[in-house]
Amino acid sequence: MTIRLIVVDDDPLVRAGLSFMLGGAEDIEIVGEGADGADVPGLVDRHAPEVVLMDIRMPKVDGLTATERLRARSGAPEVVVLTTFHADEQVLRALRAGAAGFVLKDTPPAEIVAAVRRVAAGDPVLSPAVTRQLMSHVAEQPAPGEPTTPQEPPRRAAAGARLAQLADREREVALAVGQGRSNAEIAAALYMGVPTVKTHVSRILAKLGLNNRVQIALLVHDAGLLDLPDQEGDA
Missing domain, CATH: 3.40.50.2300 (Response regulator)
Structure with missing residues (x-):
């Protein structure tokens, strides 16, 4: 094509x-x-x-x-x-x-x-390492109108509420996408077929009104579900 x-x-x-x-x-x-x-x-x-x-x-x-x-x-x-x-x-x-x-x-x-x-x-x-670098960069600054030292920033609460719409398996797939894993890696980690992973990703995008996997990763990060320092060692 x-x-x-x-x-x-x-x-x-x-x-x-x-x-x-x-x-x-x-x-x-x-x-x-x-x-x-x-x-x-x-x-x-x-x-x-x-x-x-x-x-x-x-x-x-x-x-x-x-x-x-x-x-x-x-x-x-x-x-x-x-x-x-x-x-x-x-x-x-x-x-x-x-x-x-x-x-x-x-x-x-x-x-x-x-x-x-x-x-x-x-x-x-976006490679996983670059994704983490970008997300870490934006996390250094609060969103407009967001407190500088909050217990739970509004952005984090809003992201968590959106991810709560997902079924348990979809949430696991979303977290793996946020970690920068490919479909094949997600399939191996969660013991499912690659077509099933693709189906879950499509459902996540539809449920959350997102365009692509990068937006899933950013939402997972906003929800505070990624431990960036530990992730860095896996790059």
Whole structure:
């Protein structure tokens, strides 16, 4: 299957370089380019891409706002955000908005191609170690309006209440997703088949109104269910 891709970046040189590099892959077709997040709705309507590669910092409509608007639409394509920082709080906001992952602008070309392929196949572009780093980064600062030293922050209580909607087995799968485990690893750990794991993940996404596995991981983290220091040793 050919992956239909749109590249959105306000720097024409970066945009041209990405399009040239990605368009050279036999299974990727560059169907459109945009210079700002404001261009995204029209490009998506015209070209029906599977994936949008989106810069975060753009002058009129930034990539975060464009991602939020796009992922709120029915049948929206997957979004991979481009950034120069691997622990940028804006990247986390993009992931919460439904982006399937991110790539750094200095990532080797082959890895960017692989990232587009993975996202098109339904896999998030975040390693467990990077997921933990991002979640740890955002945890260092309270959410807007949240007390600085609470016993149970509102964000944690809200996340716990949402996860309480899950059945016991679904909750176990959600925790494993939060730990950065693949479907195969979850299947082995919980003694179930990979198709069953996929079914549970689909049900979790539907029940909680989430877009992808990254959002499950972030919700599990917000609920305080991950022991980040211990997890780090498993990377």
